[in-house]
Amino acid sequence: MDKFMEFLKNNTAVVAVAAGIVLFIAMNGITSCVAKGGGNDAPADAHGQLEQKSEQPSHKGDAGDSKTELTERQRSAIKDYDQATKQIVEQIENSKWAANDGSGSMTIKDGIIIESYGESKGSVKKTKKQVQTFAITAVDTIAGDQTGALSWVVFSVIDASGNDHIMTLSRVDPAALTGEGNDTYFELKCDMFHNENGYSNNRCAESAKFNGIEGDNFKKAIDGRIKEFKRSVIEYLLANHSTTTELTWDGTVIENFNESTRTLTFGIKNATNAAEDSLPSILVIYHTDTHEFEEVDVQ
Structure with missing residues (x-):
């Protein structure tokens, strides 16, 4: 910047x-x-x-x-x-x-x-x-x-x-x-x-809406750490997708026992994309051993 x-x-x-x-x-x-x-x-x-x-x-x-x-x-x-x-x-x-x-x-x-x-x-x-x-x-x-x-x-x-x-x-x-x-x-x-x-509009992500995270399956996937999850994701979005208005979990969890991680995929709706544009996605990686979150863009 x-x-x-x-x-x-x-x-x-x-x-x-x-x-x-x-x-x-x-x-x-x-x-x-x-x-x-x-x-x-x-x-x-x-x-x-x-x-x-x-x-x-x-x-x-x-x-x-x-x-x-x-x-x-x-x-x-x-x-x-x-x-x-x-x-x-x-x-x-x-x-x-x-x-x-x-x-x-x-x-x-x-x-x-x-x-x-x-x-x-x-x-x-x-x-x-x-x-x-x-x-x-x-x-x-x-x-x-x-x-x-x-x-x-x-x-x-x-x-x-x-x-x-x-x-x-x-x-x-x-x-x-x-x-x-x-x-x-x-x-x-x-x-x-x-x-x-x-x-x-580069602060939209601060109030982004999270869809699909209300159920027990999602809470179990991240050991109930909803606040930490949102804080980490919003921080990432402000730096990389600041105009995000909504995120939607696709309902899947990929668990890697060797690396102690669970990976969740979220589709992003933002203010800069037109309705017909393909929307970006991010991976949220939850580390079960350290209880930390990591985010990366889907390429």
């Missing part, structure tokens, strides 16, 4: 170029890969003005109750998402987003953005929420840098008031630069967000 941060420091020009491209897209309305219809059926100016004036978002309750509703224009845009846009949205919605500066978190689901962050008044600290709605109106993919460590997807989005914004999804692949590890994660930024520094 140190090498990766050094790369970012030494290649600010790459980031600057990307920022310039984003600005160009925002100013020129590039819609190379859009929701169904390709953006060619935009309403006439007069109709657009009427639509924007009448487009008032419906809010129920305060920002903390998550009952904000989408506008008609937003619902229409979401309905027209093409398959590629749906896949990207699925990846975003499957992620647990944490602020890059550690100051809060965010969830996105069905066009609703909920940001949670701390606010201090004197010695009193409170957790506040900001709830907004959005819809994607255009998507453009920017080729990655020469190392393959960075690539970008740029969205044009509309808020509840009909205003346009630019949202960028960066795919970060440190292994492309260092040749080590398997981790790939996303960073998401938008001027709509309360946190202007954006969010990353």
